[in-house]
Amino acid sequence: MNTPSKDKTAQMHSLPAGSVSIRAAMHFPEGPLYHDAPRPDSTTNEFCLACHSKNDIVSGLTVEALRYKNGVLAKMDPRRQPTQPHTFISGNIPTSFVDSFKGNKGAIGSGYIDDYMMPSSAGVLPTLRSLVQMQSEKVVKHVYTIDTLARNDATVLRGNTSGLANRVWFYVNGNSVAYDDAAPFELPVSKLVTGKNEVKMYVRSGSGLQNVYIYPSITVQ
């Protein structure tokens, strides 16, 4: 009998019903790229840092390649990853570049191939993916909406957002205590009171769209 839900039979061409890809969530959680928004900041993405490093682990691959550049839309950004085609294309487009062209040579209008390969950020709200407790640039643990942490175990709480966020305001017990205009978005633990904290975060995008997140009870000991 065919029982594809058993792990041993799962493979790329026969995935059990309801399978979800977690590749993007693991490798590029700050993504996706939008043609009409800047490339997200990936300077703290451990996957990217495996190759792009400060100490030239792979010669020529820098952390600068991962940095957010305010106002530089992805389609205008001279930084192109190895799997990306040239940014500007004219003439007859190789049909293999864009599946949806289906061989239609006249399909490209703007000349910017990203307009056809990437989604638009129009109307997309910036989101908070997770809140983590950091100590000396290392993740100590994930912070839950109701949680307890020891003051000495953390220097900052870091909000990991989607790449569209370009400002995070932090409120503690109703008071605005900090904001950050560049990822990683961090709240110094010194801004938390000993005892119970309601932490509220306003996550805003360059186009002014905003989401609000509330962690009602973070107890600091």
Ligand code: HEC
């Ligand atoms: C396995 C190694 C590896 C990993 C992991 C990796 N890259 Fe790269 N990256 C490369 C190589 C190789 C190039 C091409 C360098 C060249 O063309 O000279 C590159 C180029 C780039 C460029 C273009 C740089 C420029 O100045 O033109 C960007 C942007 C970039 N990568 C972003 C990322 C991001 C974001 C991640 C993580 C999501 C990532 N890379 C992960 C190997 C890697």
